[in-house]
Amino acid sequence: MPRVVSVRLRHPGQFYDFDARDLELSPGDWVIVNKVRGQDIGQVVLSCREIASEDIPGDLKTVVRLAHEGDFRKMQRFREKEREVLARAQEKVDAAELPMRLVAAEYSYNGRALKIYFSAEKRVDFRKLVKQLAREFRTRIELRQIGARDEARLLGGIGNCGRELCCTTWLKEFLRISVRMAKAQDLPLSPMKISGLCGRLLCCLSYECDQYQAIKKELPEVGEKVVTLHGKGQVIGVNVPKEAVTVEIRRGLTVEASAEELAEAKQLAAEGKLQPTPLTASAVYIERKAASGSRREKGSDSQPARSKKTRRRRRRKKPSGSRSDKGNQPSQGSQQQEPSPSSKRRRRRRPRKTGGGDQSQQKGQSAAKKRPSEASVAPKKKSSSHRRQRPRRRPQEKGQS
Numbered sequence: 001m002p003r004v005v006s007v008r009l010r011h012p013g014q015f016y017d018f019d020a021r022d023l024e025l026s027p028g029d030w031v032i033v034n035k036v037r038g039q040d041i042g043q044v045v046l047s048c049r050e051i052a053s054e055d056i057p058g059d060l061k062t063v064v065r066l067a068h069e070g071d072f073r074k075m076q077r078f079r080e081k082e083r084e085v086l087a088r089a090q091e092k093v094d095a096a097e098l099p100m101r102l103v104a105a106e107y108s109y110n111g112r113a114l115k116i117y118f119s120a121e122k123r124v125d126f127r128k129l130v131k132q133l134a135r136e137f138r139t140r141i142e143l144r145q146i147g148a149r150d151e152a153r154l155l156g157g158i159g160n161c162g163r164e165l166c167c168t169t170w171l172k173e174f175l176r177i178s179v180r181m182a183k184a185q186d187l188p189l190s191p192m193k194i195s196g197l198c199g200r201l202l203c204c205l206s207y208e209c210d211q212y213q214a215i216k217k218e219l220p221e222v223g224e225k226v227v228t229l230h231g232k233g234q235v236i237g238v239n240v241p242k243e244a245v246t247v248e249i250r251r252g253l254t255v256e257a258s259a260e261e262l263a264e265a266k267q268l269a270a271e272g273k274l275q276p277t278p279l280t281a282s283a284v285y286i287e288r289k290a291a292s293g294s295r296r297e298k299g300s301d302s303q304p305a306r307s308k309k310t311r312r313r314r315r316r317k318k319p320s321g322s323r324s325d326k327g328n329q330p331s332q333g334s335q336q337q338e339p340s341p342s343s344k345r346r347r348r349r350r351p352r353k354t355g356g357g358d359q360s361q362q363k364g365q366s367a368a369k370k371r372p373s374e375a376s377v378a379p380k381k382k383s384s385s386h387r388r389q390r391p392r393r394r395p396q397e398k399g400q401s
Contacts, residue, residue, distance in 0.1 A: 002056060005063065006046035007033055010106065011153065012169055019062040020048045030067040032109075037142070041075055041109040042065055044206035056342055071109055085137060089116060092132055100124050100363045103146065104154045115142045152198035159196060166203055177201040184216070186240070203359040215240050218259050225276065227265045231232055 005025050008015035018033050025031065029044045036059075084307035086105040093100055102122040107114055114137060118124075126143050133141045146154070153167040167174070182194050182205055195203045216238065220226050224235050228247050236254065244258045257265075268274040 001050040001052060002060070004051050004056075004060070004101060005044055005048045007031060007042040007063070008045045009033075009040055009042040010076050014172060015042075015045045017060065023063055023066070024048075025063070025066075030072075032064040032071065034061045034064060036061075037140075038108055038113050039064065039110070041071060069298050074111065075109040078109070078111045082107060085114065086116070089133055089135065092129060092136070093118075095302055096129055096132075098124055098126065098129065100126070100145075103151050111139060113140045113142065115144060117144050117150070117154060119146055119148070122168050125382045147163055148198040148200055152196065156199050160193075160202070165197065171203060175203060175206045177203060177205050181205040184209055185212045186238075212240050219243070219245055220262070226257075226262055227269045228255060229261055229274075230255055259316075 003020045003022075004017045006015050007018050023031075025044050026047055027044050031044060033042055053245040082105045085101055085107075090102050090106065095101060099122070100118045103117045103119055105114065105116045114133075116133070124145070130141050130143060144374075149167065152165060156168045157165055159165050177200070179189065179201070181203075182189060185205070185208065187194060187205075193280055194202055195204065219238055219240075220235050222235050222238060226233065226235055226245070226247060228249070231249050232396075233247035233249040233255070235245050236248050239246065239256070242256070244256045246254050246256055247264070248254045265274060270388060
């Protein structure tokens with residue numbers, strides 16, 4: 001049986017199996033391995049182990065030798081050039097006006113191959129660009145298009161939890177994530193809270209999804225009526241981490257019960273031996289505020305719920321005498337219902353009649369004493385609509401004289 005060793009290449013989360021041959025390797029050793037396109041340097045993660053020939057992947061590469069000081073000096077020299085190479089390659093892309101953005105550049109440990117990662121919305125024809133870059137850097141060029149998740153893996157960063165990204169540190173492969181996983185864990189469906197730095201759904205949504213689904217199958221759903229050791233009630237909440245449910249026994253008083261307690265109470269109820277135990281300190285009680293419609297007014301609990309708009313309308317409809325001002329409250333005999341403003345008849349002032357010439361002279365003198373701005377303004381004439389119309393007479397019948 002072949003001896004297989006797991007080697008981690010440049011990225012921490014990616015490690016691959018290689019044929020160790022007759023080399024004695026231990027975790028932490030640096031080795032030179034063969035890849036599909038050339039050689040590369042890596043670190044041993046898992047020690048050598050023997051596997052069956054049926055479990056061997058189709059193309060198993062081999063470990064060439066252990067790395068020495070010369071290999072590390074080459075690797076360090078070429079890695080220092082990667083930023084400069086990326087900037088020069090981006091200038092070539094801008095000159096060619098290609099719709100692509102370069103993300104990272106990686107040299108092989110000996111500088112014989114250069115891999116450049118880029119992101120683009122669509123497929124890009126970069127054959128001419130590859131020839132220009134090979135002529136510029138005098139090495140074999142490989143351009144690889146990556147997605148948003150691979151871009152976050154290459155660049156790294158800090159996640160919402162405050163720790164380094166999982167895909168950068170230990171995650172080997174990306175898992176399929178869906179919004180159903182967030183719903184199963186009762187998480188808020190806000191994109192800002194369930195999305196990572198890459199703009200996609202968080203990979204950690206799949207870590208505990210199976211456990212949440214298994215626990216929820218054992219617990220009753222919200223709204224279901226159950227029997228507890230303290231009496232019958234209705235489920236109003238499910239606490240998956242505690243593996244318990246919140247049951248409302250009566251209005252404003254709830255108790256938490258685990259799945260074992262519910263099963264025990266159900267069995268006792270089926271045998272007819274269930275006697276509700278008195279409320280003890282071991283039970284967890286949650287005092288809930290009464291609903292807006294169950295407010296107690298004047299000692300009655302059976303009043304229907306009233307919204308804020310309804311209360312405001314009723315306050316407006318109340319007359320002024322119904323306010324709770326005892327000093328200003330009139331007696332019952334003196335209370336008279338005032339007519340509405342619409343029923344009152346508007347009083348219209350009649351223009352005064354000007355009689356002699358003395359009045360006209362006095363009027364002219366008073367106008368002269370006024371300000372010039374006020375005297376210059378002509379008085380407005382009343383429209384014909386303001387004139388009082390005479391009531392029409394009823395037509396007399398022919399028999400009446």
